[in-house]
Amino acid sequence: MTRLLWTRRAALSLATAALLAACGGMPPKPANPEIVMMTSGGFAAASDELKPGFERSTGYKVKTVYGSSMGGASDSIPSRLARNEPVDVVILARSALDQLVAQGKVVPGSQVDIVHSLIGFAVKKGAPRPDISTPEAVKRALLAAPSIAYSASASGTYYETEMLKNLGIEAEVKPKSKRILSERVATVVARGDAALGLQQVSELIPIPGADFVGVLPPPLQRVTVFSAGISTTAKNPEGAKALIRYYISAEAAPTIRKAGLEPAPQR
Numbered sequence: 001m002t003r004l005l006w007t008r009r010a011a012l013s014l015a016t017a018a019l020l021a022a023c024g025g026m027p028p029k030p031a032n033p034e035i036v037m038m039t040s041g042g043f044a045a046a047s048d049e050l051k052p053g054f055e056r057s058t059g060y061k062v063k064t065v066y067g068s069s070m071g072g073a074s075d076s077i078p079s080r081l082a083r084n085e086p087v088d089v090v091i092l093a094r095s096a097l098d099q100l101v102a103q104g105k106v107v108p109g110s111q112v113d114i115v116h117s118l119i120g121f122a123v124k125k126g127a128p129r130p131d132i133s134t135p136e137a138v139k140r141a142l143l144a145a146p147s148i149a150y151s152a153s154a155s156g157t158y159y160e161t162e163m164l165k166n167l168g169i170e171a172e173v174k175p176k177s178k179r180i181l182s183e184r185v186a187t188v189v190a191r192g193d194a195a196l197g198l199q200q201v202s203e204l205i206p207i208p209g210a211d212f213v214g215v216l217p218p219p220l221q222r223v224t225v226f227s228a229g230i231s232t233t234a235k236n237p238e239g240a241k242a243l244i245r246y247y248i249s250a251e252a253a254p255t256i257r258k259a260g261l262e263p264a265p266q267r
Contacts, residue, residue: 029059035239037062038077039091040069040153041184042117042200043226046259047091047247054246060239069093069226071152073181081105087231089240091247093154094225106229107237113264114247115256117224119155120201121213122186129213130196135220139167141196148177149185149194151203156180158222159198166220186210200224201260225264 039047044066051062065085067077069092077092081100090097090106091114100106121132121141130141142148142164150156156179164170164177180188189197190209197204204212215221228244230237246252253263 030239032236032239033059033061035060035062035236035243036065036086036088037091037240037243038065038067038080038085038087038089040067040077040093040096040226041151041203042069042093042154042224043091043115043202043261045202045206046115046252046256046261049255049259050247050252053251054243058242058246060242062243068151068153068182069096070154070157071181073152075182076152081231084233086233086235088234088236089228089230089243091226091228094227095154097227097229101229105232107232107234110230111227112229112244112248113225113227113266114244115226115261115264117200117202117226117261118215119158119198119222119224120204120215122189122197122199122204122207122210123195123213124189124192125209125211127195127211129211132214132216134217135167138216138220139169142167142173143169145196146176147194147196148173149180149188149197150177151185151199152179152181153200154224155199155222163220163222205260226261227264 047064055061067075067080069077073079077090094113097106097111101108123129131137132141150159164173178194184203184207185197185199186204186207188194190207201215204210228247230240234240248266256263
């Protein structure tokens with residue numbers, strides 16, 4: 001008798017769950033619920049905030065793997081894909097994403113621009129904040145800083161290959177600048193291992209122990225577009241598409257802006 005009652009209760013629970021799903025009380029469970037996403041640091045904070053809402057509304061579960069958009073670090077996204085690590089969707093700087101398409105790692109035509117990101121500076125919490133309002137002010141700040149940390153990804157590539165040359169201070173500043181692998185620049189600054197740090201704003205803001213100074217002035221600014229693409233080895237391409245749709249939705253926009261990013265215009 002007890003076993004019969006348990007069986008009836010289990011059947012009733014399953015029927016109730018199905019009814020709630022049909023009525024919108026809970027999302028139907030996808031056939032393949034896990035999505036593996038690799039994201040670079042520029043979108044990581046926004047992604048972490050957005051993930052719970054996506055999972056609640058769709059029934060998917062997102063496994064997140066982090067890595068830089070470019071560079072030779074073992075945990076960079078290009079290095080991970082070169083090792084054929086499993087992934088469904090990648091989010092990284094558009095230029096690096098397009099290279100992965102050319103290499104056959106990402107499905108051609110699957111690229112979708114997600115956010116626009118600006119570059120800024122950070123100092124250790126409580127330290128004086130330098131004036132960075134004009135190119136000349138940035139030049140003075142870099143010359144005065146005893147040490148500078150910059151990323152091994154898109155913003156750092158711009159800094160070491162273009163920005164210092166354009167300011168005419170490469171010879172003086174580059175020797176005291178350190179390229180940071182596999183760590184947030186603001187974390188290095190917060191520890192006191194660098195006096196000034198340069199990276200995407202969205203990667204500077206969340207770090208405790210560091211103060212965000214501001215963005216580079218327009219003549220020096222370089223907007224980075226972070227985009228999503230579907231892996232050619234994706235086991236869950238439908239889940240990947242659903243995740244991308246959520247990230248470009250109006251619902252996601254306030255969280256994206258809170259993270260220091262701007263939603264990319266959609267055509």
